[in-house]
Amino acid sequence: MATVSETSSAAARPPVDVARAFKDAAFAALVMLGLSIPILSFRSEQNMNNQLVLAERWDAVAIACALVFVARLAGAWLWRERVGAARSKPLTMPAFMKPLAGPAGLALVVVYPMLMLAINGPQGSIKWIDNFGIQILIYVMLGWGLNIVVGLAGLLDLGYVAFYAVGAYSYAIIATKVIPATYPDLGVWAFWICLPISGLLAALWGIILGFPVLRLRGDYLAIVTLAFGEIIRLVLINWVEFSNGYAGISTIPRPSFFGIPFNASDKGFAAVFGLEFSPIYRTIFLFYVILILALMTAWVTLRLRRLPVGRAWEALREDEIACRSLGINTTTTKLTAFSIGAMFGGFAGCFFAARQGFISPESFVFLESAQILAIVVLGGMGSLFGVVVSSILLVGGIEILRELDFLKSIFGPGFDPTQYRMLLFGLAMVLMMLWKPRGLISSREPSVIHKESRSISGSLVKEGHG
Amino acid sequence: MTAPILKVEHLSMRFGGLLAVNDLSFEARRGEITALIGPNGAGKTTVFNCITGFYKPTEGMLTLSHDDGKSFLLERLPDYMINRKARVARTFQNIRLFQGMTVLENLLVAQHTPLMIASGWTVLGVLGVKSYKLREQAAVDKAIAWLERIGLVDRADDPAGDLPYGDQRRLEIARAMCTDPVLLCLDEPAAGLNPRESLELNALLRAIRDDYETSVLLIEHDMSVVMQISDHVVVLDYGIKISDGTPDDIRNDPKVIAAYLGVEDEEVAEVEAEVGA
Numbered sequence: 001m002a003t004v005s006e007t008s009s010a011a012a013r014p015p016v017d018v019a020r021a022f023k024d025a026a027f028a029a030l031v032m033l034g035l036s037i038p039i040l041s042f043r044s045e046q047n048m049n050n051q052l053v054l055a056e057r058w059d060a061v062a063i064a065c066a067l068v069f070v071a072r073l074a075g076a077w078l079w080r081e082r083v084g085a086a087r088s089k090p091l092t093m094p095a096f097m098k099p100l101a102g103p104a105g106l107a108l109v110v111v112y113p114m115l116m117l118a119i120n121g122p123q124g125s126i127k128w129i130d131n132f133g134i135q136i137l138i139y140v141m142l143g144w145g146l147n148i149v150v151g152l153a154g155l156l157d158l159g160y161v162a163f164y165a166v167g168a169y170s171y172a173i174i175a176t177k178v179i180p181a182t183y184p185d186l187g188v189w190a191f192w193i194c195l196p197i198s199g200l201l202a203a204l205w206g207i208i209l210g211f212p213v214l215r216l217r218g219d220y221l222a223i224v225t226l227a228f229g230e231i232i233r234l235v236l237i238n239w240v241e242f243s244n245g246y247a248g249i250s251t252i253p254r255p256s257f258f259g260i261p262f263n264a265s266d267k268g269f270a271a272v273f274g275l276e277f278s279p280i281y282r283t284i285f286l287f288y289v290i291l292i293l294a295l296m297t298a299w300v301t302l303r304l305r306r307l308p309v310g311r312a313w314e315a316l317r318e319d320e321i322a323c324r325s326l327g328i329n330t331t332t333t334k335l336t337a338f339s340i341g342a343m344f345g346g347f348a349g350c351f352f353a354a355r356q357g358f359i360s361p362e363s364f365v366f367l368e369s370a371q372i373l374a375i376v377v378l379g380g381m382g383s384l385f386g387v388v389v390s391s392i393l394l395v396g397g398i399e400i401l402r403e404l405d406f407l408k409s410i411f412g413p414g415f416d417p418t419q420y421r422m423l424l425f426g427l428a429m430v431l432m433m434l435w436k437p438r439g440l441i442s443s444r445e446p447s448v449i450h451k452e453s454r455s456i457s458g459s460l461v462k463e464g465h466g
Numbered sequence: 467m468t469a470p471i472l473k474v475e476h477l478s479m480r481f482g483g484l485l486a487v488n489d490l491s492f493e494a495r496r497g498e499i500t501a502l503i504g505p506n507g508a509g510k511t512t513v514f515n516c517i518t519g520f521y522k523p524t525e526g527m528l529t530l531s532h533d534d535g536k537s538f539l540l541e542r543l544p545d546y547m548i549n550r551k552a553r554v555a556r557t558f559q560n561i562r563l564f565q566g567m568t569v570l571e572n573l574l575v576a577q578h579t580p581l582m583i584a585s586g587w588t589v590l591g592v593l594g595v596k597s598y599k600l601r602e603q604a605a606v607d608k609a610i611a612w613l614e615r616i617g618l619v620d621r622a623d624d625p626a627g628d629l630p631y632g633d634q635r636r637l638e639i640a641r642a643m644c645t646d647p648v649l650l651c652l653d654e655p656a657a658g659l660n661p662r663e664s665l666e667l668n669a670l671l672r673a674i675r676d677d678y679e680t681s682v683l684l685i686e687h688d689m690s691v692v693m694q695i696s697d698h699v700v701v702l703d704y705g706i707k708i709s710d711g712t713p714d715d716i717r718n719d720p721k722v723i724a725a726y727l728g729v730e731d732e733e734v735a736e737v738e739a740e741v742g743a
Binding site: 304314322336450452 | 556558564570574575577585591592594602606619622
């Protein structure tokens, strides 16, 4: 192993041509100079008499050019092994770690709330469990749900958030209107009753949408699903009697601990278990609820991949015409992928409504669909582990931006890093297209093995065509 | 002579102004290898696409009869039902394997319908019922048996897209055979094969005819394949059947020779009169 890596690195590292590197760096600095003269060198300021004057900033230009020169020069040494090397190497880990990575990661997630509680105390840890833990897990679950549609069946769905909305509004309306009017005693159980109903309603909408739409392919399918996502949102905005429009639905009942509410009363969770009342218990409970929901999604996906229906999805992504010649009904196969994906979106929506306690159409904009799709695509289509990694990167990354208060001391008090999230999001996408066009985990694991399992390179796996 | 497995009667297929197949009638007999030949653009693949449901014929009747006397009108079945119910399987001129799936997975996708039933339309399968696991093992065994037959068992876990061209052709035939067809339609199975692979293909097709209850209908340009293995040859030119008979009849038929080789200018009128054009 060691000899192989030595020889390959020796072969891939040509000596640096110093003169050429300096020339290249000087040219880059020149380009920077050309760019920075109109952008950096002058700044309009108001002087004492409230007149607009141009302040010259040649020092900033000099610093920018010097930085580019040094970075480019350093790059000549640091990046040279890239020359001739494969551009997209799959992420691999040592063989002995592979069977351990899953259980170890899962154990870390399971103890995560306890760990945070121990480090930050009951007050400080809410942020870490809720904003990071629960938020990321919701997107992991949505990513895994959409992965069935996009990653396995190869159907580009740009309106996935519609099913998330169907799930959320199903819970909100049933729990705030239907249950109090019919069986108010069931109020504490509302979440547990509505969870399956939300999933089923979302799956039903998946079928209703899918039936006419799945004859379309590729771009046409993407446009119609996009439109469907917008239609659901517009209906929620405009059908005020049903959904309360822009104002949204508030005071949605929070989930109970299997009938025991999380409140400060005598019958509340803290009192029953002899604990001091604190909102942290509900947060921890919600964390485990979404963890179990997400794991259920992953478990079902892994099972389905090894069943004929899952293989038919992947076959459909590879070649639809061949599927038809083998007796596979492509319409129903697509429909199952669409509705099962929608069902998990519905579960996640129900959880979202219960966690927030308030929902409005603002939560279900196209940007959400785009973000979930970005998670699936960045993770590597079809890869469950990839979805986890990209959810942590994208969702966790955006949350991290809120924490970067020290940047205000550099860029001034008006600087808000979260405003740059879309810019960073776009940058991440561009970098991904350059270095990992097939996503972080681009190889595919076979669903059935004769003798030994060999990963399939992403270059062979098709992305589907709608 | 047994009843024909496939009876094509007055089949016509029109694409806008182009009449690709014109009032074609022929039979493919049970337990035989029938070859459909003709120059480029003669309408062979169109006939195939009509038989396997990818096109709905403009006119005509396609009757497929099973051993037990059941018969199916192929032009009325939806495309996936032609494989599922009428049990007609096909391969494609440009190979259509599931390239990103392993060789073994390709053969399991072909057994979709019986496995789907065994998995209780997924419900029992998700619950992990034992009967499904046994059925799946049987499906894997069947796939492995086919891989042994075509000599690809060592590559069962490799992606199909990594196989050499000749192996992909054989795998596509094995995949079609895994659907237990009564009629196997092969669209140019020998295209791109070297002479040795071509001989292996001949042996494989004869074995399919003799060892399984599967009749074969094939389109082929490679005359060494056609003349050696087919029991019955149908020749098409410009969508019209110009000859029909045993390989020896075809070899000596002046109309076929004219269609393939062209004729001297002075003979054109003579041949045209003969063909009836």
